[in-house]
Amino acid sequence: METIISSLDAHKHLRATMTACSWRAGWRSLLIRAYEDPAEAEEFVTPATRDHLIVLVTGGSCDVEVRYRNGWQHAHSEPGHIGMTAPGQAATLRWRGNTTHSTLQLHLPGATIERVAREFRRKGPAAPTLPSGLGSSDPLVSQLMLSLSAAFQESAPDLYAQTAGEMLAAHLLVRYGRYGEPHYRNASDGRLRKVEDFMRENLASAVSLEDLAREAGVSRFHLLRLYKKLYGQTPLKRLTFLRMEEAKSLLKDRNETIPTVAARCGYENPSHFATAFRRVVGVTPRSYRR
The missing domain is CATH 2.60.120.810 (Jelly Rolls)
Structure with missing residues (x-):
């Protein structure tokens, strides 16, 4: 002890x-x-x-x-x-x-x-x-x-x-400390659980608002309202956040090149990935890895 x-x-x-x-x-x-x-x-x-x-x-x-x-x-x-x-x-x-x-x-x-x-x-x-x-x-x-x-x-x-x-x-x-996960309380929030799972399973793929609304079984407008209420942000901003969390985890493995990390997080262009990463995390991917 x-x-x-x-x-x-x-x-x-x-x-x-x-x-x-x-x-x-x-x-x-x-x-x-x-x-x-x-x-x-x-x-x-x-x-x-x-x-x-x-x-x-x-x-x-x-x-x-x-x-x-x-x-x-x-x-x-x-x-x-x-x-x-x-x-x-x-x-x-x-x-x-x-x-x-x-x-x-x-x-x-x-x-x-x-x-x-x-x-x-x-x-x-x-x-x-x-x-x-x-x-x-x-x-x-x-x-x-x-x-x-x-x-x-x-x-x-x-x-x-x-x-x-x-x-x-x-x-x-x-x-x-993993205290940022949502607390689902009703059927509408349960739909968001499905959307969250879909996002996490498709971080490397091109995902549109239409795709997410279809997964939830609601209109795009209604999905925006649900996300604003629960997260205070749009579904696509939430997707970007999840991608950056995945990127931070991948960057700890020095065998993964930054272009590879970008691709695994849904960015074909590494410079677009670097811009998004810096906007969310506050530093460039290369600085974060250092």
């Missing part, structure tokens, strides 16, 4: 110099700190906490390796990249770069995640589970962390942190 420490003591186990801390500014709803990290660090362990840790690179770059329970992960970290460590997980780290680099580290309380998850309970698993990993990009998380860093240094009240923390927990649960 992992040894659990307080997030307040996490800095004692790092190979970095803390330069700012929200706790000292009176915030208690979440903890965010700024660090300056050396150019290189030999292998060391950061113990588990009860909070979800998010690390945002804000300056410099390095080649970093981290080991969780499922083995080593490798990435080239640069500004805008994030890494996450789930509650209850320790991590073994090492990195190498040419210069020092800076990071923001946010500890989101597990209690906050649990509280928000209860609001999603009918749309997600019984217990919230968030992933550990590094080297990804999430523009919303990055911008929110930068805003929180500026806010506590400008003496914003803890209410700011509390509100931002709940919003961040909701985003993490929906995007990474």
Whole structure:
């Protein structure tokens, strides 16, 4: 069983110099700190906490390796990249770069995640589970962390942190914790389940609104109304979202070329795929793979 420490003591186990801390500014709803990290660090362990840790690179770059329970992960970290460590997980780290680099580290309380998850309970698993990993990009998380860093240094009240923390927990649960799946309640929604299954089975094929309406057994206009009500978006935008989720999964396999990934996600033209991917995910397919 992992040894659990307080997030307040996490800095004692790092190979970095803390330069700012929200706790000292009176915030208690979440903890965010700024660090300056050396150019290189030999292998060391950061113990588990009860909070979800998010690390945002804000300056410099390095080649970093981290080991969780499922083995080593490798990435080239640069500004805008994030890494996450789930509650209850320790991590073994090492990195190498040419210069020092800076990071923001946010500890989101597990209690906050649990509280928000209860609001999603009918749309997600019984217990919230968030992933550990590094080297990804999430523009919303990055911008929110930068805003929180500026806010506590400008003496914003803890209410700011509390509100931002709940919003961040909701985003993490929906995007990474499988809490974004729809909850079907009636016959009309059951038709959408059929459409969802059809979309997932035909991500590589050309799919029109007419095809989806035919699958649901309703008119195109009625299908648009149903999707707007349940998802807040059109069926084709939902299809694009599902394709990008599939693309993110495929891009993790370096044996898959980007044109092949594009084709498997319904795009004959790789440049059209890259444009759509960047619009939905926030970075290019090549950057996401790195």
